[in-house]
Amino acid sequence: MALDPLPSNTQAILRAGAEAVAYHIPIAPPSTTNPVLKSTVALPSRSQWTSGLHYHTMHTEYLRLIKGSIFVELDGELKFFSAKAGGEVSWRTGELLTSGLELKVDRYARHNWGRAEVRLVSRRLGLHVKIVSPEDRDEEVIVEEWTDPADITKPLFFWNLNGVITGIQDAPLSRKQSLVEVVLGNWWIPFQLFIIFWDLDNWPVFVSVRNLGLPFLGEHMDRCFGRLVEHVMTFMVLFAAKFVGTITGTRAIAQDRTPNDLWNAYKQTRL
Structure with missing residues (x-):
């Protein structure tokens, strides 16, 4: 369900199912009363939604946890945050490691986030160790997102991404578009999303090859070469x-x- 009341200057888009999510997206450009456009993402209990591993080249992104607990994968490091605890918590002991619920995601930093339980369950299945879940693990998750520079790219991304996924489109397809839709079949929607990703600074990591395991390169060069492979694959597809x-x-x-x-x-701006 959408948040009540809605965050200022936003409207909600709801998606149901296993990856249920409510996006509260700005509907107007920055102004004196709303200088920073904040999108608010709400995830109900048991939602399997994640942002997917991706990076940005033109924007620094900020995440602020308002409610619930989340995992954040940032440049290969996995962390868990709990709003009730007030910051990063240990998945082994549940203790508070670092205070603060705002996270900075630098340009080119690969990142992914979602409900904490999504990664806690996978970690529990993969390791025979005790897992201590945050106290607010089952609560609704609410996260604010915004960028620097504070332009309209993020709201445009969310509106058009969800418009494609939910089928919000009034304009009829051209003959060429209809042909491509027939040829691509189930790939028609991903094809449209890839165009959105290209234009609106959202670069997905299709295959994570950060460490190729080539000892003759050395650890640093191996990591750098793996990242280059990721960039090239993403660039070519998009x-x-x-x-x-x-x-x-x-x-x-x-x-x-x-x-x-x-x-x-x-x-007026033609991003």
């Missing part, structure tokens, strides 16, 4: 989608998926 999208007129940002004020701001 570039191919963007190329086909340009030919067929399939765009990342569509008016029928975007609130009017954001659409007008986008037309």
Whole structure:
């Protein structure tokens, strides 16, 4: 369910199922009253939703945990945060390790987050050790997201991403788009998402090869080469989608998926 009351300057998009999530997304560009556009993500108990492993090249991202407990994977390091505990907690003992519920994600830093139980369960299945869950493990999770620079990229991303996934599209497909839809079949939606990823600074890690296990390279070079492989794979997939999208007129940002004020701001800035 959507938060009540809604966060200021937002509207909600709800997605049900195993990966249930409620996005509360800004509907207008930055202003004197709302200089920083914050999107709020709410995850109900037992939701398997995760952000997916990805990185940004043009924006520093900030996450702030308001309620519940989450895992955060940041550049290969897995951490757990609990709003009730007030910061990062140990999955072995449950004790508070570091105070603070705001996390900075630098440009190019690979990251992924979701409900703590998603990773605690997988860790419990993989290791014969005691797992201490945060006290608020079963509570609804509420997380705020925003970026620096504080532009309209993140709201545009969330609106158009969810518009494609939920099928919010009034404009009919062109002949070229219809042909691509038939050819791609079940890949039609991922194809559209890849174009959104390319244009709106969201670079998914399709295959994590951070450490290739090549001892002759040395640990540092092995890690750097693995990261280069990830970047190249991501670039090639998204570039191919963007190329086909340009030919067929399939765009990342569509008016029928975007609130009017954001659409007008986008037309003026043309990100």
